[in-house]
Amino acid sequence: MSSPSVPKPVERGTITKKGIAADHPTWCPGCGDFAVLAAFFKTLEKLQFPQEKIVTLAGIGCSSRFPYFVNTHGGHFIHGRSLPFATGVSLGRDDLHVFVFGGDGDGFSIGGNHLDHAGRKNIRLTYVIMDNFVYGLTKKQTSPTSPQGFQSKTDPTGAIDRPTNPMRKLLSSGATFVGRTHASQIKHMMSMYERAINHDGFSVVECLSECVEFYKGAFDAAVPRKGGAFEIIDEDEHDVTDMSASLALAEEAWPGKFGVYYQKKEPTKNELEGAIIKKAQAKSNGASDLDHLKATFAMMK
Amino acid sequence: MASEASAPPSRSEKLIQDAVIRLAGDSQDGIQSIGAFLARLAGRSAQEVMTYMTIPATISGGPSIFQVRMGTGEVLSAGDEADFLVAFYQHSHDEHVSHLKEGGVLLYDSDHVELDESDTRFLKVGVPIASLTVEALGGSTREKGKNLFTLGLLSRIFQLDVEKLRRIFKERFGGKSEDILRNANLAFDAGYSYPIDNVLDRYYSFQTPDESGEPQVTMDGNTAITLGLITGGVRYGSGYPITPWSTIMEMLRSQLPKYGGLFVQAEDELAAVSMAIGFAYSGRLAVTGSSGPGISLKMEALGWATMAEIPLIVVNIQRGGPSTGLPTNVEQSDLMQAIYGSHGDCPRVVLAAQNVKDCFYTALEACSIAREYSVPVFILSDMSMASRIEAFDEPDLENLIVEPSLDLEDRPEGYKPYDLERITRHAPPGTWIEGGKFPQVTGLEHDETGHPSANPEMHVKMMNKRRDKIRKLADSLPPSKVFGDQEGDTLLVGWGSTWGPIRETVIRARSNGEKMGHLQIRYLNPLPNDLEEIFNRYKNIVVVEMNHEGLYGYGQLASMLRALTCNPGIRSLAKTDGLTFKIREILKGVQERVQ
Numbered sequence: 001m002s003s004p005s006v007p008k009p010v011e012r013g014t015i016t017k018k019g020i021a022a023d024h025p026t027w028c029p030g031c032g033d034f035a036v037l038a039a040f041f042k043t044l045e046k047l048q049f050p051q052e053k054i055v056t057l058a059g060i061g062c063s064s065r066f067p068y069f070v071n072t073h074g075g076h077f078i079h080g081r082s083l084p085f086a087t088g089v090s091l092g093r094d095d096l097h098v099f100v101f102g103g104d105g106d107g108f109s110i111g112g113n114h115l116d117h118a119g120r121k122n123i124r125l126t127y128v129i130m131d132n133f134v135y136g137l138t139k140k141q142t143s144p145t146s147p148q149g150f151q152s153k154t155d156p157t158g159a160i161d162r163p164t165n166p167m168r169k170l171l172s173s174g175a176t177f178v179g180r181t182h183a184s185q186i187k188h189m190m191s192m193y194e195r196a197i198n199h200d201g202f203s204v205v206e207c208l209s210e211c212v213e214f215y216k217g218a219f220d221a222a223v224p225r226k227g228g229a230f231e232i233i234d235e236d237e238h239d240v241t242d243m244s245a246s247l248a249l250a251e252e253a254w255p256g257k258f259g260v261y262y263q264k265k266e267p268t269k270n271e272l273e274g275a276i277i278k279k280a281q282a283k284s285n286g287a288s289d290l291d292h293l294k295a296t297f298a299m300m301k
Numbered sequence: 302m303a304s305e306a307s308a309p310p311s312r313s314e315k316l317i318q319d320a321v322i323r324l325a326g327d328s329q330d331g332i333q334s335i336g337a338f339l340a341r342l343a344g345r346s347a348q349e350v351m352t353y354m355t356i357p358a359t360i361s362g363g364p365s366i367f368q369v370r371m372g373t374g375e376v377l378s379a380g381d382e383a384d385f386l387v388a389f390y391q392h393s394h395d396e397h398v399s400h401l402k403e404g405g406v407l408l409y410d411s412d413h414v415e416l417d418e419s420d421t422r423f424l425k426v427g428v429p430i431a432s433l434t435v436e437a438l439g440g441s442t443r444e445k446g447k448n449l450f451t452l453g454l455l456s457r458i459f460q461l462d463v464e465k466l467r468r469i470f471k472e473r474f475g476g477k478s479e480d481i482l483r484n485a486n487l488a489f490d491a492g493y494s495y496p497i498d499n500v501l502d503r504y505y506s507f508q509t510p511d512e513s514g515e516p517q518v519t520m521d522g523n524t525a526i527t528l529g530l531i532t533g534g535v536r537y538g539s540g541y542p543i544t545p546w547s548t549i550m551e552m553l554r555s556q557l558p559k560y561g562g563l564f565v566q567a568e569d570e571l572a573a574v575s576m577a578i579g580f581a582y583s584g585r586l587a588v589t590g591s592s593g594p595g596i597s598l599k600m601e602a603l604g605w606a607t608m609a610e611i612p613l614i615v616v617n618i619q620r621g622g623p624s625t626g627l628p629t630n631v632e633q634s635d636l637m638q639a640i641y642g643s644h645g646d647c648p649r650v651v652l653a654a655q656n657v658k659d660c661f662y663t664a665l666e667a668c669s670i671a672r673e674y675s676v677p678v679f680i681l682s683d684m685s686m687a688s689r690i691e692a693f694d695e696p697d698l699e700n701l702i703v704e705p706s707l708d709l710e711d712r713p714e715g716y717k718p719y720d721l722e723r724i725t726r727h728a729p730p731g732t733w734i735e736g737g738k739f740p741q742v743t744g745l746e747h748d749e750t751g752h753p754s755a756n757p758e759m760h761v762k763m764m765n766k767r768r769d770k771i772r773k774l775a776d777s778l779p780p781s782k783v784f785g786d787q788e789g790d791t792l793l794v795g796w797g798s799t800w801g802p803i804r805e806t807v808i809r810a811r812s813n814g815e816k817m818g819h820l821q822i823r824y825l826n827p828l829p830n831d832l833e834e835i836f837n838r839y840k841n842i843v844v845v846e847m848n849h850e851g852l853y854g855y856g857q858l859a860s861m862l863r864a865l866t867c868n869p870g871i872r873s874l875a876k877t878d879g880l881t882f883k884i885r886e887i888l889k890g891v892q893e894r895v896q
Contacts (some may be wrong), residue, residue: 013737022739052731052732052733052734053730067741072730073732073739075609075727081572081602084573087565087579088576089575089580089583093583094578105453114568117572128719143730215588242501270680276563279558281561283559290698292559293528301516301517
């Protein structure tokens with residue numbers, strides 16, 4: 001009957017680390033993003049989606065180079081707009097596994113508005129924000145998550161603006177899965193990615209990923225081998241469906257806790273739009289596109 | 302009062318070819334619906350029709366007009382002056398009486414309008430429209446229904462087909478409560494049976510069309526674009542509300558689900574264009590659109606679409622600029638923006654629709670160009686066409702419809718999205734690539750696989766690749782058609798909605814013995830290859846457009862054509878008063894510019 005139907009996926013072999021890796025990353029040696037990429041590969045190896053059904057998308061920034069390093073269909077879009085771009089991909093093709101990678105500038109600054117709306121619309125996709133508290137690609141300017149006092153080229157005497165609280169921002173966006181992890185904790189990262197991917201809805205993970213070039217040591221307070229504490233949320237104590245409790249966690253003092261802050265099943269926009277389409281098509285009783293067009297023109301006579 | 306309309310007595314009857322009727326009132330009076338009924342009636346009577354309306358930019362209330370021109374011959378513009386003015390209020394009279402022809406009929410609501418008795422320029426017909434409507438419908442309706450009462454009066458004066466009109470009411474009001482349809486008929490009957498003979502000594506009657514043509518479809522330009530997009534295979538899109546684009550997104554939102562598609566209202570213009578690009582990348586031909594301010598915001602993403610070679614339809618319903626400008630007036634000042642608005646050398650296709658019918662066909666053509674050349678395609682329309690109703694022959698939908706398809710067939714090993722040897726054909730996500738190397742789409746300069754490349758030679762090759770396909774499109778365009786004299790003194794050149802007024806001007810000038818031709822350019826980027834040759838056949842070329850002559854004295858298209866052809870004979874007739882061109886304005890402007 002109607003055009004936009006999706007053929008059944010063809011099974012093709014298995015995803016291996018070798019098969020999923022593409023270009024060698026252009027990141028600086030020691031960058032936290034290498035670990036994020038490695039954890040992503042391992043998660044995909046575990047989940048074994050058909051490789052052609054995986055789409056990796058990004059905006060602009062160091063971390064947004066991600067799609068070139070992953071051998072899947074991929075798109076490197078413009079600064080800050082990766083989420084609406086990915087929204088189009090997700091709503092256009094509900095059969096795909098849509099991943100978006102980006103940094104704190106892309107997500108919380110230039111693209112901040114889109115985060116709020118992709119969240120409230122509960123678009124089916126997974127978004128990883130590789131937060132390094134600094135603009136790295138442009139060589140050390142203040143980012144929306146840079147703490148007050150951070151000396152950058154745009155704040156030589158120290159940042160004066162209050163930073164965005166990433167967890168609070170993500171929770172208030174309406175995202176239905178909000179997690180937090182750290183690039184130095186591969187296993188935790190993998191478990192966060194896996195849970196985010198398996199969540200049916202807009203899932204977002206903030207991953208602290210150190211910029212060794214422009215903000216060395218930013219996240220040491222959460223790295224045990226550097227004397228910090230990596231404190232994981234105890235889900236027996238924390239109800240992930242309780243927004244107030246999640247917001248309270250978001251208010252905890254630096255470096256805060258890691259794990260799933262919030263998770264709740266809500267209808268996705270993908271489902272809701274699908275229901276509208278289904279209803280409209282049921283009402284028209286198998287009419288073809290041409291029948292619909294002719295009926296509309298008949299009303300214009 | 303008679304509840305049934307009786308046939309008009311046979312009295313002095315004046316046969317006319319066309320009539321321009323201007324209705325002036327306030328926006329809540331429903332005068333747009335009188336115009337829409339008349340337009341639909343004309344379409345069903347195989348008559349030509351064109352309407353013109355202004356709505357105030359205020360949120361509710363305020364003066365509003367609707368002008369309808371209907372006739373037997375070809376109706377090319379909404380008419381310079383009105384033959385009939387219907388004035389509901391004193392301000393409607395005062396504001397619009399200067400638009401009435403001398404000797405024209407001034408029909409006014411004598412409850413609200415007082416005339417200067419000494420003014421004898423017009424045939425004055427006073428009818429207590431407000432009080433008679435209240436009387437016909439009963440006390441609580443206040444003055445609602447005045448529009449249908451007036452339509453009744455006009456139907457009597459112009460001997461319109463009452464049965465057809467009643468059918469149109471039924472279609473319009475039938476789905477609502479019975480009271481509404483009954484009241485509509487009551488008000489209409491009261492107007493129709495008003496003894497207009499006492500004040501107007503003749504009836505008017507349209508000549509019957511020479512050939513009994515097929516019934517036509519009547520719609521406004523935005524509806525025509527919407528239906529053209531659907532016919533062309535667009536099933537997905539995203540937009541953000543802005544006048545005068547919103548009606549397209551509203552209609553797409555409600556129409557697309559039954560075609561299995563969807564339209565998303567985005568959080569802003571940047572998201573709207575990005576989502577549309579996302580749809581397109583996922584393998585769905587998609588549309589976004591806006592008016593000037595919103596198009597400005599989309600420009601970065603549109604540059605990406607050129608770079609990544611993504612098929613996309615972008616609609617700009619132009620309004621008066623710059624900035625917030627004149628949001629409910631007409632202008633054609635976004636031509637340069639459409640062609641050059643993104644940063645970098647960023648070729649894309651720009652088409653301009655020239656009338657309501659052409660809005661449909663331009664949208665259809667935009668879809669096929671976007672697919673064929675894997676490129677963003679602009680459709681330029683404007684405020685005047687957006688809401689103007691015209692009648693045209695029903696398109697041959699069976700042969701025109703393009704059912705969208707999603708090509709997820711396996712691609713062979715070595716598949717390259719940016720193959721230098723051919724026009725890009727993307728493999729949407731979900732497509733298996735033999736050998737398992739998947740493509741990237743990107744705004745960075747890239748090699749044939751889509752991976753970043755700053756290689757100087759590759760950049761030059763890719764710049765040429767993106768340019769060459771637009772040249773190829775130019776080579777495939779049909780020869781430009783000149784109307785009127787194929788050579789001679791003067792060629793009038795226009796683009797977009799100025800088609801009608803320019804055409805009418807040329808007809809008038811030629812009937813006065815002038816050697817004049819008319820060329821309306823539909824393809825603005827790329828321009829057709831044959832323009833220079835055509836221009837060489839005329840002594841004078843005057844480019845007529847609704848934008849500003851700028852620093853150097855030439856409108857936007859005129860500047861482009863001078864740069865292209867180095868022809869010093871190209872003159873510019875440009876204006877930005879927010880109104881469509883009148884025939885006499887063009888005649889006068891041309892006269893001042895030619896040798």
